Amino acid sequence: MTVGAARDLRERNKIPRMASSMNCLTADDSRYQKAFRLFLERSSEHQCMQEFIRNTLPQVLTSIAQGKSSINVLGVGSGSGEMDLEIVSQLYQKYPGMTVDYEVVEPSGEMMERYKALVSRSPNLEKIKFTWNQMPSSEFERHWKTRKSTKKMDFIHMIQMLYYVTDPDATVAFFRSLLSENGKLLIILVSGRTGWGKLWKTHHQDLCSTEITQYVAAGEIRSHLDANGIRYKAHVLQSTMDITECFTPGDEKGELLLDFLTEVSDFSKCASPDLKASVMSTLRDPGCSSVVDGRVMFNNNLEALILYP
């Protein structure tokens, strides 16, 4: 079933989404940002992406940049820009004289300020012209269509952001339509056979899963691409997250990490005892995590999909 179809089914059946006493983490930008930073500290998320960008992406960048003196790049849901600048660094290593027109689409003001600060303290970015679009991808799409822009993008990336749009398939289709002849679209999402897959399949109806925060793994996007004959290459990125602290009652960081896992703000305090016990048991399930040197390591494997125009 496609993501859109699953959502339609939910709407038709009016499945209750979550207990009213629980609030979605993404509705509290400041707590979401804190939880995301902690997730990055406790996981190898950015490390495995870095490895992919350094070892695999250069071949992709060659195919888009060869023979050009300037290229157009678009980052969607770039967060505070660490992975964006890693990509830029690979571009510069291959094509030192290249000028880059770089558009960033990011709705969170806090994330964007962090990104700008990172740019201002990073050397060798003189040849990059950044355009900051502080808005969600849907608004960017509306602006783009209103302007009737004919600009084409040589490289677009959507790293860990498709969970937050109402229609991931339509979002992918819009951004793919912006690609130049040799352009590429990079999508990174969690892989289905991970702790996330197990957790969401078991509990997505109990937890915060609103119209704009949903479970979508790379497999759902791949099914859609396959069904529509869209060419892509898939790469698995191995990653884990240390969730040991989640099992220490009252541990502040453990509770914040639990919020990130469940997408519920203050999950420990707001969830019913039954739901909490059930989620904690799922997190210990071998489908979610394994114990390594006494630490509970959650399977956070990702998939990178590189789409052709």
Ligand SMILES: C[S@@+](CC[C@H](N)C(=O)[O-])C[C@H]1O[C@@H](n2cnc3c(N)ncnc32)[C@H](O)[C@@H]1O
């Ligand atoms: C999990 S973070 C990933 C950030 C960054 N790409 C990374 O991997 O470090 C998700 C990002 O998507 C952004 N986001 C949420 N909803 C969005 C939307 N509708 N359009 C674009 N970005 C969105 C969030 O503000 C956040 O910065």
